Amino acid sequence: MSSDMKEITALRLTLLANGYAPLASIDKLCVLPNWPRSPVDEALITRRWARMRRYTATGIRVENGLAVIDLDVDNVPAMAELAERLKGILPGAFLLCRHGKGAKIALFVRTAEPFKRICSKRWLKPGDTAEGGAHGAEIFGGASARYFGAFGWHTLDRIKYRWAGNSPADTPLDRLPVFTKKQFFAAIDAIECILRRRGWQVVERSVGGENVAHRVHDLVEGMAFECNDGVTRTLSELQEMARLDAVQGLRCSASWLEGPTAKRTDRCLIGHTATGQLTVVENDSGVTHMVKTDIDDIIAEKLRRLAAGKPTALDIINEEWRRRDRARAGKRK
Structure with missing residues (x-):
């Protein structure tokens, strides 16, 4: 085992001892089989993951009372105002603050009761379009499968996760502050109030609340999907990949939805349902698109x-x- 893998293995063992469920990852992507339910123990970390040399990043599964507040607002002035407001609503929430790409942060806390997801609407800065990226907040409460990148590389553009002071490696899970769903909803309301006051606009069709999921069945033959691996695929090709569970990490532009002006190939997340049905999530609106029948x-x-x-x-x-x-x-x- 290399010295780097020894260090990574030691980190994962420490996270496990601190009450977290670490996951071996490739950058921010976890492609471990059955990662939402597979038990994590010392043997798995030291005997199997230690030999997986490509899996140098480490994520943390949201479970056992852990909740994560994902502040997906890539704007420094707005984020500064949001942080100051949230400190009053969620005292101690910034004990574990993870920085990722740009101004975005994630706060690791605990919840008094499990829930799936509480989210804001998606917002655009004045003058921006959806192609430039939307902003918002999501809170995950452990009642559905979710993990967050925590250590190592965030993406292929070589940005590393970093922690503002404390991290899960030195802060056990049972030391994190506990909040109620009422407090989480108050935080979401405050975030939307601040963005609205700053003149930001709600993305069309985006919705906020608990466990909201807007699905439309509008994917038809003839559409072309420009993917982030440089390949343009047909609907039938994506359906077959979804059926074979071969779409991990695959994204595409929204050109199939908006035309040639939509060029960002990281804008739509390609996935599938539990039964292998293709899903294309347009991240800015949060709408899940499925095949029309x-x-x-x-x-x-x-x-x-x-x-x-x-x-x-x-x-x-x-x-x-x-x-x-x-x-x-x-x-x-």
Whole structure:
């Protein structure tokens, strides 16, 4: 084992002893099989991960009461104002403050009760477009699979995670401050109030709240997806990769949605559901796009006819079955 891997292994053992669940990662990406549920113990760290020389970064899984406040606001003046306000709402929350890319930070705290996700709307600075990147905040409470990069390289552009003073390597989990969901919601409200007062605009279709997930079924054949590995793929190709669980770390531009002016190939996250169905998440709005199917058209038509007070084909079929049931019941009498 190299001296670097010995140091990384020692760090992961320390994190484990401090009550955290470390995960071996490649930059910010964790591609370990079954990482959301696999137990982490000393044997895994010292016998398996120590031999995985490409996995030099370390993440931390959000569990066992851990919560992470992800302040995705890449603007120094706005972040300074947000930090000052949050210190009053969440006393002690900056005990573990992780810096990543730009002005963005993540605060590692604890929650009084598990929850999946509480988030703000997505916001744009005055004069910016979605292509320039949106801003917002998310809080993850351990009730769904999530991990955060903590040590090592953040991305391939060679930015390292850094901690402002304390880190999970010297601060056990049980020393972190505990907050309620009410306090977390108050923090989100304060963040949106500050951004609104600074003249920022809400990204169209973005929503805030708890466990919000906006899905639309609008991916169709003929779309082309310009990916961050330099390859432009068809919808069928992405569907097959999703089915084979081969989309880890893959992103694409929003040109399939907005046209050729959308060029940032890190803007949309390509993934899949638990059943292997393709998902494309447009990060700025938070909308998850999925493949359009015939049933989507049927449902849409039914909703349109219901809104107009007209019977749908399904209504007519159901009424015919009810008529036949009544007729059979009458014969039995």
